[in-house]
Amino acid sequence: MARIFSGARLVLATHNPGKVREIKDLLAPFSVDVVSAGELNLPEPEETETTFIGNAQLKALAAAKASGQPALADDSGLSVAALNGAPGIYSARWAGPAKDFSIAMKRVEQELQGKTDRTAKFVCALSLCWPDGHAENFEGEVRGRLVFPPRGNKGFGYDPIFVPVGHSTTFAEMEPAAKHAMSHRAKAFAQLVAACFKN
Ligand code: ITT
Secondary structure, three states, X not given: OOOOXXXXXXXXXXXXXXXXXXXXXXXXXXXXXXXXXXXXXXOOOOOOOOOHHHHHHHHHHHHHHHHOOOEEEEEEEEEEHHHOOOEHHHOOHHHOOOOOHHHHHHHHHHHOOOOOOOEEEEEEEEEEEOOOOOEEEEEEEEXXXXXXXXXXXXXXXXXXXXXXXXXXXXXOOOOHHHHHOOOHHHHHHHHHHHHHOOO
């Protein structure tokens, strides 16, 4: 049995404003007061694990212990088939210290030169942790293909080069609600809600 989240306040253990926006949207139907790690000035822990779930749990646990409140972390990334899953857990790092995703998308395009397979997936691991160290972990993914040059300005990160299966527009060309209906984050979130949130 998963542990039920019954508090009134949840710390979002992320410093990524794109994730904060999306997770706040996904949490909107629940009466939860959400505060981000950035707003609480919590430190950004180094991501030393080798899996999405490992890094999500590391971030959630650090924020739960530092704040004394339950914390939700998201570790996610783009996994490109022809690049053996890269950038994967290194998705943020490909954007460099300035977090410039035009550089990261350019690198993906360059590394794909001479390869024909453009299939990729986004993966999202969510970890909900309590100050006593208890963790509940979930993972979702969405499959698609990459397009160049980047298109659209609605999402964040690698959204401008990712077209989900069955669609012709990139995540960055879609309205947020359309992305939420199918995204890796929404799929992980649905599992989290089913397991840990009472209706
Ligand atoms: P936090 O660790 O503070 O949450 P981060 O940006 O460093 O922020 P990650 O380590 O999980 O987060 O890096 C994942 C990167 O993958 C992220 O910076 C995005 O650029 C990319 N990414 C994840 N989800 C995405 C999405 O829905 N659309 C586009 N890019 C996404």
